[in-house]
Amino acid sequence: MDQATNLEKIKVASLFCGCGGMDLGIQGDFNFLEKQYPQLPFEVVYAADNDSYATQIYNSNFSHKCELKDVRDIVASELPDHDILLGGFPCQSFSIIAQNPPRLGYKDERGKLFFEMVKVLKEKQPRFFIGENVKGLLSANGGKAFPMIVKEFENVGYHIHYRLLNSSEFGIPQKRERVFIVGFRDFDDYFNFRFPLPNTLNGSKIKLKQVIDKKANKDDKWFFSQKAVDGMLRVREKMNKGRVQDLEQPCNTISSHLAKVSLNGTDPVLMIDERYRRLTPREAARIQSFPESFRLDIVSENRQYRAIGNAVPPVLMWHVANALRKILVLF
Ligand SMILES: C[S@@+](CC[C@H](N)C(=O)[O-])C[C@H]1O[C@@H](n2cnc3c(N)ncnc32)[C@H](O)[C@@H]1O
Numbered sequence: 362m363d364q365a366t367n368l369e370k371i372k373v374a375s376l377f378c379g380c381g382g383m384d385l386g387i388q389g390d391f392n393f394l395e396k397q398y399p400q401l402p403f404e405v406v407y408a409a410d411n412d413s414y415a416t417q418i419y420n421s422n423f424s425h426k427c428e429l430k431d432v433r434d435i436v437a438s439e440l441p442d443h444d445i446l447l448g449g450f451p452c453q454s455f456s457i458i459a460q461n462p463p464r465l466g467y468k469d470e471r472g473k474l475f476f477e478m479v480k481v482l483k484e485k486q487p488r489f490f491i492g493e494n495v496k497g498l499l500s501a502n503g504g505k506a507f508p509m510i511v512k513e514f515e516n517v518g519y520h521i522h523y524r525l526l527n528s529s530e531f532g533i534p535q536k537r538e539r540v541f542i543v544g545f546r547d548f549d550d551y552f553n554f555r556f557p558l559p560n561t562l563n564g565s566k567i568k569l570k571q572v573i574d575k576k577a578n579k580d581d582k583w584f585f586s587q588k589a590v591d592g593m594l595r596v597r598e599k600m601n602k603g604r605v606q607d608l609e610q611p612c613n614t615i616s617s618h619l620a621k622v623s624l625n626g627t628d629p630v631l632m633i634d635e636r637y638r639r640l641t642p643r644e645a646a647r648i649q650s651f652p653e654s655f656r657l658d659i660v661s662e663n664r665q666y667r668a669i670g671n672a673v674p675p676v677l678m679w680h681v682a683n684a685l686r687k688i689l690v691l692f
Pocket residue numbers: 377378379380381382383384409410411412415430431432433448449450451452474671672673674
């Protein structure tokens with residue numbers, strides 16, 4: 362047992378908690394693909410999201426409960442004291458997927474939600490915060506949004522490190538790239554922190570085939586109809602999106618609209634015995650590195666896809682949180 366596990370738990374408040382990918386990752390103590398991600402010295406003491414389906418999933422998987430709440434209604438001074446603020450703030454307006462209509466970035470209402478994090482940081486001054494967002498955040502608004510966001514965090518007293526991390530380099534069967542912004546109230550913490558280094562050597566990335574459900578390969582429910590295939594073939598020459606996944610590689614990024622996956626879209630699909638099939642919600646959860654024990658079946662499959670597609674991969678978050686743990690043992 363190392364020093365960190367002897368420390369009193371560090372308290373975490375989680376805004377935009379969704380179904381709890383970040384929260385599971387920061388607490389640790391779960392298995393993924395026969396690997397154990399040990400418990401970390403962090404404990405979520407407050408969590409909120411305004412999606413009732415995601416919160417139902419959350420509340421079926423954690424012993425603490427999250428609140429169904431619009432974060433804009435949170436009165437910062439009423440939040441429990443915490444040492445770390447988490448926020449995978451909504452990304453729709455920053456995402457390059459949202460180019461049509463054009464990316465609005467921070468001018469869009471949803472793009473402004475990170476201000477809710479700033480508001481809480483200003484009032485509560487936790488020692489750290491961790492923000493997460495899509496890669497498009499770095500280039501949104503012609504590259505102006507990101508420095509503006511960093512400035513807002515600096516203005517309320519934080520030193521900022523940020524990095525684009527690729528999930529497939531951390532033992533996750535998905536090429537999902539996400540920006541992590543880690544803020545430090547104290548300069549020493551900022552000075553000591555190092556982002557985790559990729560731990561998957563080239564050639565040893567987790568392959569999509571390792572998380573495929575063989576039973577689903579035999580169930581017609583998951584296969585596209587002949588009508589859908591014919592429709593796709595008619596417009597095939599216009600398509601260059603390569604959505605059929607290579608089972609020998611990590612999967613392309615899954616999104617929150619997998620429930621509506623079509624053969625003409627950009628979401629990943631499988632080719633099994635020369636037939637197109639979609640991913641099951643459980644496969645989507647594995648692609649996101651959720652453990653098998655993570656319960657999904659309390660809401661409809663459509664809602665499961667949405668919550669899972671929105672989540673931060675728990676294993677990726679575990680690595681970021683573990684990097685934070687390392688600076689705690691220095692003191
Ligand atoms: C990128 S997802 C967060 C994923 C989550 N951190 C995880 O790891 O699973 C963004 C979340 O923000 C929530 N959200 C969007 N607008 C919100 C608001 N005004 N108040 C509370 N939650 C909101 C969405 O329901 C969604 O779950």
